[in-house]
Amino acid sequence: MKDMTEGYTTADGRRIGPVLMEMKNITLRFGGVKAITDISFDIREGEIRAIIGPNGAGKSSMLNVISGFYVPQEGEVWFKGYRRGPMRPYQVARLGISRTFQNIALFDGMSVLDNIMTGRLTLMKSGLLNQALWWGRAEREETEHREKVEKIIDFLEIQAIRKTPVGRLPYGLKKRVELARALAAEPKLLLLDEPMAGMNVEEKEDMSRFILDVNDEFGTTIVLIEHDMGVVMDLSDRVVVMDYGKKIGDGTPDEVRSNPDVINAYLGVAHD
Amino acid sequence: MPDQLLYATEAALNGLMAGVLYSLVALGFVLIFKASGIFNYAQGVLALFAALTLVGFQNGQVPFAHLINAVFGTDLHHFGWQLPALVAIVLTAGVMVALAIVIERYVLKHLVNQPPIILFMATIGMAYFLEGFGDIMWGADIKKLDVGLPQGLNETIDAVTFEAFGYGFFIDNLDIVASVVAALLVISLTLFSQYSKQGRALRAVADDHQAALSVGISLRFIWVLVWSIAGFVALVAGIMWGSKSGVQFSLSLIALKALPVLMLGGFTSIPGAIVGGLIIGMGEKLFEFFIGPMIGGATENWFAYVLALLFLVFRPQGLFGEKIIERV
Numbered sequence: 239m240k241d242m243t244e245g246y247t248t249a250d251g252r253r254i255g256p257v258l259m260e261m262k263n264i265t266l267r268f269g270g271v272k273a274i275t276d277i278s279f280d281i282r283e284g285e286i287r288a289i290i291g292p293n294g295a296g297k298s299s300m301l302n303v304i305s306g307f308y309v310p311q312e313g314e315v316w317f318k319g320y321r322r323g324p325m326r327p328y329q330v331a332r333l334g335i336s337r338t339f340q341n342i343a344l345f346d347g348m349s350v351l352d353n354i355m356t357g358r359l360t361l362m363k364s365g366l367l368n369q370a371l372w373w374g375r376a377e378r379e380e381t382e383h384r385e386k387v388e389k390i391i392d393f394l395e396i397q398a399i400r401k402t403p404v405g406r407l408p409y410g411l412k413k414r415v416e417l418a419r420a421l422a423a424e425p426k427l428l429l430l431d432e433p434m435a436g437m438n439v440e441e442k443e444d445m446s447r448f449i450l451d452v453n454d455e456f457g458t459t460i461v462l463i464e465h466d467m468g469v470v471m472d473l474s475d476r477v478v479v480m481d482y483g484k485k486i487g488d489g490t491p492d493e494v495r496s497n498p499d500v501i502n503a504y505l506g507v508a509h510d
Numbered sequence: 511m512p513d514q515l516l517y518a519t520e521a522a523l524n525g526l527m528a529g530v531l532y533s534l535v536a537l538g539f540v541l542i543f544k545a546s547g548i549f550n551y552a553q554g555v556l557a558l559f560a561a562l563t564l565v566g567f568q569n570g571q572v573p574f575a576h577l578i579n580a581v582f583g584t585d586l587h588h589f590g591w592q593l594p595a596l597v598a599i600v601l602t603a604g605v606m607v608a609l610a611i612v613i614e615r616y617v618l619k620h621l622v623n624q625p626p627i628i629l630f631m632a633t634i635g636m637a638y639f640l641e642g643f644g645d646i647m648w649g650a651d652i653k654k655l656d657v658g659l660p661q662g663l664n665e666t667i668d669a670v671t672f673e674a675f676g677y678g679f680f681i682d683n684l685d686i687v688a689s690v691v692a693a694l695l696v697i698s699l700t701l702f703s704q705y706s707k708q709g710r711a712l713r714a715v716a717d718d719h720q721a722a723l724s725v726g727i728s729l730r731f732i733w734v735l736v737w738s739i740a741g742f743v744a745l746v747a748g749i750m751w752g753s754k755s756g757v758q759f760s761l762s763l764i765a766l767k768a769l770p771v772l773m774l775g776g777f778t779s780i781p782g783a784i785v786g787g788l789i790i791g792m793g794e795k796l797f798e799f800f801i802g803p804m805i806g807g808a809t810e811n812w813f814a815y816v817l818a819l820l821f822l823v824f825r826p827q828g829l830f831g832e833k834i835i836e837r838v
Contacts, residue, residue: 305724331726343721345714356714360726362707366735369706376706419725 255283264313291480306330336425346405357422527685529791536783552637554765561748567598595657606741655752770818776831
C-alpha cells in the first residue's frame, strides 16, 4: 500500500487529503492509434482536479479509463490504496465512482425523479424477492432513498421539473439532471465530462457554482474535463494538461498557465 | 332484447375473452421489446416450450426419451409418477429461468451493442432451435394439458342470462380464469416495473445502455431477469392456450396473432397489449357476426391483420405507443 498520509492546503484554505486515486503509466491504444501514452498523475481526496487539452488530446479517453469504460493496455489504476484490476463499468460505479457524459446519457423516457433514483440503485440493499413482493425492507428503503433524492433536487434547484420526462427538457437542465443522478450515488469520486459544453454564460455560472458547492458541502472529490480555460482555472485546485495523448503539464492553475509547453499547445509555437 | 342483439352481445363477450389470450402472448413481446429493444420472434415458441415442459413434468415423462432409447437401446418413456400441477408449474418456471440464463450466456452476451436487426435474427434462430429442442426433449405428439383449471360452460352466467333475457350466454370457464389471471399478471408487472428497484433498472437499461452501466446496473443481470419474466409470461400463456386446444406445434403460431395486437396497442405499452388484444378479439368476433355472412364468412383469419394495417397507415405508433418526435 502507498503512503496516504500526505496532503496540502489550498490558497482558499481548504484542506486537501491524501491520494484517492493514482494513474500509473497509463497507455491506451485503439488498434494502431495511441489515444493515451504513458500518463501518470494522482487525484487527492477533496480536490477538484481538471484535465484539459485541445480537441483530440485524449481527455475523454482518460475519463473513460477512470470509469472503467476503457481498459488500458498498459499501466495501473490505484484506488483507495489498492490496485484496481480490469473491471466492468457497473462494478466501477459500485466502488463509488459516478460520472456524467459529454453527450448527455440520461433515460429520456423516465421522469427527472426516476432518473435520479436510478443513481441510488447501487445503494439499495433489498433483494429481488422483497422488491417483487414490495415487502419488508423494500418499502422502507424506497422512502429513505426518496428523501435523499429530494435533498439533491433541492440542492440543484430543479424542484419545478421533478415529474417532467427528461426527453422534454432543454439542454442545460438535462446537464443538471445528469449531475443530480451522479450525486445521488453519493460518490467518493465524481467524474464530469465537459459539464459546461454548449452552455450560455449564465448556465455556466450556475454549473460552476454547483460544482463548487458539491465539493464544499459533500466533500466529493471531482475530476472534470473542460474546454473553457477560464472556467477551469477558476474552479480547479490542480490541472493536468494533455496534448496528443501525452501529459505536457501538471500543477496548480498558475503553474500550468506559465508552463511554456502548455502555451505552445494552446496558442501554437512561437516562430521567431 | 331482440335476438340479434343478444347473439351479438354473446359474440362480443366471447371475443373479449379470446382477446385476453392474445394479450397474454403480446405481453411477452412487449416486455422484452421495452427492456432490450429486441423484437423477440421466439416468444411463441417459448410458450410452446413452456407448455411441453409442464406436461412433461406433470406426467413424469423422461426427457430426451427417444434419444436415450435410440442410443442405448433402452425402452424408457415414463418415470411412472404424476406430479401435482402446482409442483410441475414451479419446476417449469425454474426451467424457464434456467433457459433465460442460457440465452443470456450463449446468445445475448455476444451480441452487445449490435443493431436491433441482428438481435432479431438471433431470436429467429432461437425460435427454430427451441422448437426442435422441445421436440427432442418431450416428443412431437399432441398432448393434453390439464392443470385443474375449470373448463366448459359457466352455468351461473348461463342461468342468470337465461332468467333475464330468455337466452343463456355461453361463456367458457377457462376464458374467465384466463381473464382474471391476465389482469393479475398485468397489475403485478406494472407495479414491479414502476415501483421496484429492479423495475427501475430495467427501464433504465431499455433507455440507454451506457448510462445504465454508469449508475452501476449490470446489463447481464437485467437481461436474465427480463427473459425470465418473458419465460414466465410464456408459461402462463402456454397453460391457457394448452388447456384450451392441447399442446402441439401450432401453439407457437399464436405468436402471429400477437403481431396485430402489438401494432394496435403499441410495441412499448403493457396496457396497450391488453387493450389491443381485447379490441382484436372482440372486433373479429363482431365482424364475423355482422359482416361475415355477407361476404362468405371465415373473416376471423384476416380481420386482425387488416385492422393492424389500417393502424399502420393512420397511427403507426399504435394506441398507447410512444410517439417518436425527431428533433432537428
